Amino acid sequence: MTLDIYKENLEKYADPLKYDELYNNYREDLDFIQKCVDMTTQPIIELACGTGRLTIPMAEKGYTMYGVDIHQGMLNLAIQKAKASGVHIHFSKQDCTQLDLPIKSPLIFMVGNSFQHFLTNQSQSALLESVGSHLLPDGEFIFDTRNPILKELAVIDEVEETHINRLDQVVTEKHREVYNHETQILECTTVQETNVTNVISTHKDSISLRYTYPMEIKRLLSEHNFELVAIYGSWKKTSFTKDSESMIIHCRLI
CATH class of the missing domain: 3.40.50.150 (Vaccinia Virus protein VP39)
Structure with missing residues (x-):
């Protein structure tokens, strides 16, 4: 490794x-x-x-x-x-x-x-x-x-939430989690939309987690x-x- x-x-x-x-x-x-x-x-x-x-x-x-x-x-x-x-x-x-x-x-x-x-x-x-x-x-x-609780992992999880960041900007985060039963890996993706003086800035990140x-x-x-x-x-x-x-x-x- x-x-x-x-x-x-x-x-x-x-x-x-x-x-x-x-x-x-x-x-x-x-x-x-x-x-x-x-x-x-x-x-x-x-x-x-x-x-x-x-x-x-x-x-x-x-x-x-x-x-x-x-x-x-x-x-x-x-x-x-x-x-x-x-x-x-x-x-x-x-x-x-x-x-x-x-x-x-x-x-x-x-x-x-x-x-x-x-x-x-x-x-x-x-x-x-x-x-x-x-x-x-x-x-x-x-x-x-x-x-690994399968009844939870079996469902594609999508959540949207809004908060105020350290710069007093409105941030909307859209989270999506999809589990692959063969690899036992959960793929988690977040799309972050930040309102900067009425202009939307978008950032995407992801993480893979093994169960x-x-x-x-x-x-x-x-x-x-x-x-x-x-x-x-x-x-x-x-x-x-x-x-x-x-x-x-x-x-x-x-």
């Missing part, structure tokens, strides 16, 4: 400030991660760290943090935020399937359903191999992914020397059921 493969699926992250505004106040995953960590002096690694939403508060708690992301714009904002918070974090632009960090960790985590960016069996396997090579013995990997079934994940973990510690239906540790929106995967290297 190379960086270029993933560059084709990063359009949704073109505006790091907008992304940060949308998700910066979400805390359920942070609470879960912090409860899983003892006050270790070993470094902790966050994959797909984005704008540092979890990496920075973890560093503020005194942990030595390494943050990896493939999007330089997201990392630039994370670096600015860390500096403003007075913490030092080892940020680096890397492909998570080819990690090259100078440390091994007792804990690696990846949130925000970033696992869905690994669209093929090969890329999922490469991710687990890369993670395993950077974990200490008995090290843990925690990640989340959306649960993986529980038994696929269990087999993947087993093939790469991980044992499943727990699978939850949310970051609040609710029981996982067929109707759960999420799968929270907590596994350990064996």
Whole structure:
């Protein structure tokens, strides 16, 4: 896997400030991660760290943090935020399937359903191999992914919404989601129309997201020397059921 493969699926992250505004106040995953960590002096690694939403508060708690992301714009904002918070974090632009960090960790985590960016069996396997090579013995990997609920995925979803952006301009967004049952990939497209002094400016972006079934994940973990510690239906540790929106995967290297 190379960086270029993933560059084709990063359009949704073109505006790091907008992304940060949308998700910066979400805390359920942070609470879960912090409860899983003892006050270790070993470094902790966050994959797909984005704008540092979890990496920075973890560093503020005194942990030595390494943050990896493939999007330089997201990392630039994370670096600015860390500096403003007075913490030092080892940020680096890397492909998570080819990690090259100078440390091994007792804990690696990846949130925000970033696992869905690994669209093929090969890329999922490469991710687990890369993670395993950077974990200490008995090290843990925690990640989340959306649960494939077929009755929802089977329907083409089209939504239109309007809001006011940071420049007080009226923005209409038309979202369309189509699921391919053969590839297990959801294609999400957004057409954004912005009213700039009565002139409509149009922008289109898209993202592809892979849905993986529980038994696929269990087999993947087993093939790469991980044992499943727990699978939850949310970051609040609710029981996982067929109707759960999420799968929270907590596994350990064996």
